[in-house]
Amino acid sequence: MTKFFLTIFLVATFGSASYAQTLKSQKINESSYALIGEIGGRTYENQGLNANYGVVVTKDGVILIDSGASKQGAELISKEVQKITAQKIRWVINTGSQDHRWLGNDYFISQGAEVIALSKTVATQKLMAGGQVDSVKAVLKDRFNGTKPAYAQKPITQNDVALDLGGTKVQIKYLNHAHFEGDVVVYLPDQNIMFSGDHIYVDRLLGVLPQSNASTWLDAFNQIESINPKVIVPGHGNICDLNKAKRQTGDYLKFLVDGTKKYAEEMAGVEAAVKGLSNAPQFEKLANFNELHKGNISRTYLRLEAQ
Numbered sequence: 001m002t003k004f005f006l007t008i009f010l011v012a013t014f015g016s017a018s019y020a021q022t023l024k025s026q027k028i029n030e031s032s033y034a035l036i037g038e039i040g041g042r043t044y045e046n047q048g049l050n051a052n053y054g055v056v057v058t059k060d061g062v063i064l065i066d067s068g069a070s071k072q073g074a075e076l077i078s079k080e081v082q083k084i085t086a087q088k089i090r091w092v093i094n095t096g097s098q099d100h101r102w103l104g105n106d107y108f109i110s111q112g113a114e115v116i117a118l119s120k121t122v123a124t125q126k127l128m129a130g131g132q133v134d135s136v137k138a139v140l141k142d143r144f145n146g147t148k149p150a151y152a153q154k155p156i157t158q159n160d161v162a163l164d165l166g167g168t169k170v171q172i173k174y175l176n177h178a179h180f181e182g183d184v185v186v187y188l189p190d191q192n193i194m195f196s197g198d199h200i201y202v203d204r205l206l207g208v209l210p211q212s213n214a215s216t217w218l219d220a221f222n223q224i225e226s227i228n229p230k231v232i233v234p235g236h237g238n239i240c241d242l243n244k245a246k247r248q249t250g251d252y253l254k255f256l257v258d259g260t261k262k263y264a265e266e267m268a269g270v271e272a273a274v275k276g277l278s279n280a281p282q283f284e285k286l287a288n289f290n291e292l293h294k295g296n297i298s299r300t301y302l303r304l305e306a307q
């Protein structure tokens, strides 16, 4: 009796102390799941896993979508997958080149998985690796130990590819330059589920970074609309449908692109654009709005001006 309670106590304490709610596992259907990360920034506590991951169980093993920001983060993802299925992770698909999409690759390769990515995605990963290692290490400190950038063993040269992985049809599609150049979406046509990577943010505001291109990102979003997925696992935020994705990502990109275009045509300058567009009540309930909105306007404007 005492031993029984002690075991329960230890399991409960270990679970909450080490991995408190870093990733929330959600079932979509009999074979597909999402691991939902926090919508704030990277922290030591969240292991840099402030993003979402996909888990698809096939008859021959698990497909994991994105690999985390470090070796320890990858181990944590792997533990979450073990709670879902006894099958091994056999394939890891990278939807992009931001740290939390791929710096865990090396761990999964060491466990026998194949990493799958388009050449276009790998090219950006290689370009960014050095800077990302430095910036993530600064946040994760000792929790970054043992992390090494590693890439898809056989990058795919096409921009749109249909694979059969363990009897499950998987499409990997490059649509346009979005959050980072080379970002892709992963689509399961038979289940009508899309793992959108950083093309779609809900519940929090998306970030237009210096590497992002809001105009072509909007085009990529329009292509996602024509694919018309029933269920979307966004890059950040909760599982959603296309309507919510449109309200919180598509409409926001359109607001930025159309809005800044007007100021750029008049050569009004970036300050006027930021001032004129900073009031956007339809988006201000999204998390991180105050931190990101003005920077998003100015980067959208400056890229438009440079084109």
Ligand SMILES: [Zn+2]
Pocket (backbone or CB within 6 Å): 051, 098, 100, 198, 235, 236
């Ligand atoms: Zn991201």
